[in-house]
Amino acid sequence: DAGVIQSPRHEVTEMGQEVTLRCKPISGHDYLFWYRQTMMRGLELLIYFNNNVPIDDSGMPEDRFSAKMPNASFSTLKIQPSEPRDSAVYFCASSLQGGGHNEQFFGPGTRLTVL
Amino acid sequence: GEDVEQSLFLSVREGDSSVINCTYTDSSSTYLYWYKQEPGAGLQLLTYIFSNMDMKQDQRLTVLLNKKDKHLSLRIADTQTGDSAIYFCAEKADSWGKLQFGAGTQVVVTP
Numbered sequence: 400d401a402g403v404i405q406s407p408r409h410e411v412t413e414m415g416q417e418v419t420l421r422c423k424p425i426s427g428h429d430y431l432f433w434y435r436q437t438m439m440r441g442l443e444l445l446i447y448f449n450n451n452v453p454i455d456d457s458g459m460p461e462d463r464f465s466a467k468m469p470n471a472s473f474s475t476l477k478i479q480p481s482e483p484r485d486s487a488v489y490f491c492a493s494s495l496q497g498g499g500h501n502e503q504f505f506g507p508g509t510r511l512t513v514l
Numbered sequence: 515g516e517d518v519e520q521s522l523f524l525s526v527r528e529g530d531s532s533v534i535n536c537t538y539t540d541s542s543s544t545y546l547y548w549y550k551q552e553p554g555a556g557l558q559l560l561t562y563i564f565s566n567m568d569m570k571q572d573q574r575l576t577v578l579l580n581k582k583d584k585h586l587s588l589r590i591a592d593t594q595t596g597d598s599a600i601y602f603c604a605e606k607a608d609s610w611g612k613l614q615f616g617a618g619t620q621v622v623v624t625p
Binding site (some may be wrong): 432500504508 | 554604
């Protein structure tokens with residue numbers, strides 16, 4: 400298996416532009432998580448899905464952020480408009496089940512720089 | 515709400531043992547985890563422990579759990595340069611599979 404795939408790996412954009420980050424979870428996994436990692440705030444859970452349905456979006460910082468999962472093999476995280484403080488590494492992770500022990504498999508991340 | 519705390523930095527000499535400590539606040543957590551993040555990469559599960567266990571050993575890794583004090587530790591025996599990374603402690607935060615991560619401990623192994 401290729402693991403969790405994220406694209407792009409690096410994104411540089413200007414303030415005010417729309418940014419779309421993409422994730423392909425591991426085939427057969429029921430859960431998909433979006434995280435943001437910064438030096439100041441560490442690793443933050445933004446939102447997670449179960450069977451394509453958002454379960455908890457309380458970590459989404461503000462209305463500029465939105466996430467979708469139109470099918471089991473694809474999710475997007477969109478920032479519109481982007482701001483310099485959105486600069487971070489964004490990780491997508493997936494897992495097989497929620498109950499019991501469930502290992503989250505992380506993608507390589509997208510490093511976003513907003514100028 | 516839940517809060518997981520870790521020390522931020524640990525320096526250790528190659529060949530010595532490393533001990534990374536973590537405290538958590540949710541006494542109902544069923545699983546506790548240690549993840550490793552190497553530079554430029556995502557997190558990778560190292561090991562986990564179920565809450566009814568006190569200790570788990572896996573090759574060079576030993577996890578100790580003190581439920582009374584809500585304290586979790588990870589011991590790495592014979593630390594190697596390849597063990598240099600950030601180590602995250604995490605607890606299972608809900609029945610759906612959400613994990614609450616600590617801030618991570620940067621481990622630097624010196625020759």
